[in-house]
Amino acid sequence: MTDQNHTSALQADVMIVGAGPVGLTLAMDLTSRGVSVLICETRRFAEPPNVKCNHVASRTMEQFRRLGVAQKLRDAGLPADHPNDVVFRTTVTGTELTRIPIPCRRDRYTETEGPDAWWPTPEPPHRINQIYLEPILLKHTAALPGVQLLNRTQFAGFTQDDTGVTAIATDMDSGVTRSIRCRYMVGCDGGSSAVRKQIGAKLEGTAVIQRVQSTFIRAPGLRALIPGKPAWSYYAMNPRRCGTMFAIDGRETWLVHNHLNAEEPEFDSVDRDRSLREILGVGPDFEYEVISKEDWIGRRLVANRFREGRVFLAGDAAHLWVPYAGYGMNAGIADALNLSWLLGAVVQGWGDEAMLDAYEAERLPITEQVSNFAMNHAQKMIRARRAVPQNIEEPGAAGDALRAEIGREAYELNVQQFCCGGLNFGYFYSGSPIIIPDGEHMAPPYSMGEFTPSTVPGCRAPHFWLADGRSLYDAFGPGYTMLRFDRSVDVRPLERATAAYNMPLTVLDIETEEVPKAYTHRLVLCRADQHVAWRGAHLPAEVYDLVGMLRGEGQRIRARRKALAWEGVVA
Template sequence: MREQEELKADVLVVGAGPVGLTLAMDLAARGVKVLVAETRRHAEPPNVKCNHVAARTMEQFRRLGVAQKLRDAGLPADHPNDVVFRTSVTGIELTRIPIPCRRDRYTETEGPDAWWPTPEPPHRINQLFLEPILLEHTAALPNVRLLNRTQVGGFEQDADGVTADATDLDTGDTRRIRCRYLVGCDGGSSGVRKRIGAKLEGTAVIQRVQSTYIRAPQLRALIPGKPAWSCYSVNPRRCGTTFAIDGRETWLVHNHLNAEEPEFDSVDRDRSIREILGVGEDFDYEVISKEDWVGRRLVADRFRERRVFIAGDAAHLWVPYAGYGMNAGIADAINLSWLLAACVQGWADERILDAYQAERQPITEQVSQFAMDHAQKMIRARRAVPSDIEAPGPEGDALRAEVGREAYELNVQQFCCAGLNFGYFYTRSPIIVADGEPAPAYTMGDFTPSTVPGCRAPHLWLADGRSLYDAFGPGYTLLRFDRRVEIGALEKAAREARMPLAVLDVDAKEIPRAYRHRLVLCRADQHVAWRGDRVPADADVLVARLRGAAAA
């Protein structure tokens, strides 16, 4: 064991899962030098976890130049992304939530999941396919260095940065890493979170799930009717969820344990899988891997300790809901990235970093409550499955129709969740200028586009065919809807403060009604920071606020 040379970077990212890789990609795109430390080997296959990339995440991947690579991967292009409820995977269909396949994702206009006001609607893809694409893209960036098989241990902070100790897990060699900031994207058991003294608070156990990744080439031929991306099995013997991974022969089976089954090993895995699939003892399948997990509702009491931050599962854990665990972590990364870059680039005051916890912690707390509430409703529904749900004849048909209606109403907002994607907003932020108008209510299924400061700037298509977001600058972007409005004072104040400000005179095919003001100032993460009909007389005060140099 020997000590190697000290490494230096602007930001050290601990963890190379989707959250850490997205953070590194975004920082690198802003000219920030990044080191990423990961305990796994390079290109080691990830866990079979997330199956869904939300629209807000895809909007950011579009900006980072990786969206199309992801669209081209995952399930076959024509494989339905529907969510179906059946008595078993091979049993009787109860209801179906239609979701376009990736071939039709941009063109389909019918159905609860086809109206998304965005250049990048959601994409169903398992982490097995997602993460390697993000890794390849990140590894090719000039400002990023990946340190695989590297364990970050202790670290110390001072007025100018962070010094971390890192160990090569193969050789035992140690090295020091000097950085301005450190971000822990190291998962639910985060060492970074523990070292800054942050604590997870909430509900420790909501649901236990036996999760098995299997290969079953014969299964698809046994499934009646139209295939689906996800199938919820509803029967009195065993309820579970099955995801199509490659659309041909691999599947992820979640067996939802009952309250009286507190131990994973107390439940016969093989029998449960067969009950969920609806197959007999003569059906052959191969277990590829097992990853049992506990659904929780936990949010860290703080996301930051001076120059050290946490994001993703390191900061919040909840029952998988709308696939939003990973996506919430990526939203953390996008929120934090431009703030860190602003400090590294020298145009922002360090106080701008206070916005990260002020904005992200309340949102993740709220989403965690949504997830827990839905999980509890699903638990109650599983307990109430009628014993005769598989009975033949008219009475059985009527019962299945009723259960199907209830399942649809309970779950359509989870899988067609425009509100979850676009409706969240930031309040009480030190860098958002409120104007007294409240933001529309945050709900799961629906949302009202709004330019209330803190909301996502409503999407529109420009006259030249570009998305509005394609025209945003790397810092702040001023949308001007009337060229007669004089903006020189704001441009001058931004220039003197070295704050990047792009001006976009909006020429659009159709302007959403939410744009009621002649000026809307948007941040790098596409959230509205300020709006008005004229530049304020004290434009320098507004710029100071946006730079984090003035108190809210």
């Protein structure tokens, strides 16, 4: 088309549909690798996001540290001295049952006591709502060279061929249609993803686990009514109405989740005002303002595939689940950071096209695992809410004993989701075409809360501090990083082999004595996303085959080896 409703084609290496946290993080990482990016977003620039995610996982913060935004995020959100505790009460203003202590952001790096103060990383988790997080990511991304941001632009479809993708997008204000040519496209366009629908991927799983009537309120007088030490999250447990409340600004804005019961199938079937007052524990005279209604359905849905040719899915476009442990947005960001270094390798020319097969092979199985963790915990929480005793608010010794028992149960059930080391550090990639197993051990199992540090290929390289005071991850290069624990091991053959493909390789000689016991090999080769790709006592004889597998040529290498073995048999 050449009329006034169609403009000339725009171009970029990668087109991203959706400028939420997942799309923005993907753009940030791609541009750090010299990849040009075009982002298509329906909202206006800096239009406030919904009040959604309240938690940035440690693994996410590790990557934000590398991308240069971790401190900006640490400086935002709740007041610096506001406790990030999770407290369980009969109502928000009622009797406290138990408390999970979590350091405020002022003490996040220095606190050493409590279940959430042990994190083996330079970047522990951070509690911050998406209304504060997303604008920081947007401002940072918009200022990067190589980023084109098209706001108020509706993605309308695409075609693809052997060399790229041609997408069509419409300016929502002028009606002008734009053609966008890119090498690859990623749908980060949420649960109703148009990209997912066009590639024919299907969401599979449990469509409804629970409905949640959620209300974002302004209530300046509420904090004064809450007894004791403030908290970030409040769980209300009483026989009338169970719910959860999050402090948003630490002063007057709050997000209140009313967990509907099975016999309450519709959001409007429950009196919102009455339920909210029962959760807060306030009377009819208490004044508050509804800022917005944020009702949502808890699900466990995972797309049956994350890719069609040159088009990929990430974040809610690929999976939706109950956000226990705060792993909705964080899982999407993990998708983005897994995919971005693979796309970067191929666009830069040192990665083979087949390297991109690793994305679905790695992320889809992990998504299934994490979504089941979340669903199982959601079902336990539903049972716990149904089992709240009628006499939980009874005064006296009997009531005190009952509340202590309920408090212990609530603590044991929930400490794992709020101090979720396993979900952060325990997951591993197996069956990946670019992970080279050594046959020695299997990766250790993990739970929501617990994990065993390991250097089994596919696991996250356990963190430690270098002799010069830097974080191990701060010394990682943009491609692969070889950790050498014995300088006598000659790695020059690997350096020559990687140089032949222009593959970035950083050799890091480890001199500190404070090394986790999981490091039992003299050589540990790590990927840009901190997962171990290979380990050994010395380099393999066929070092070019190792490099070939790392850049995605494993299938061809195995076919060649099979052919040579067959020729040997024939001879």
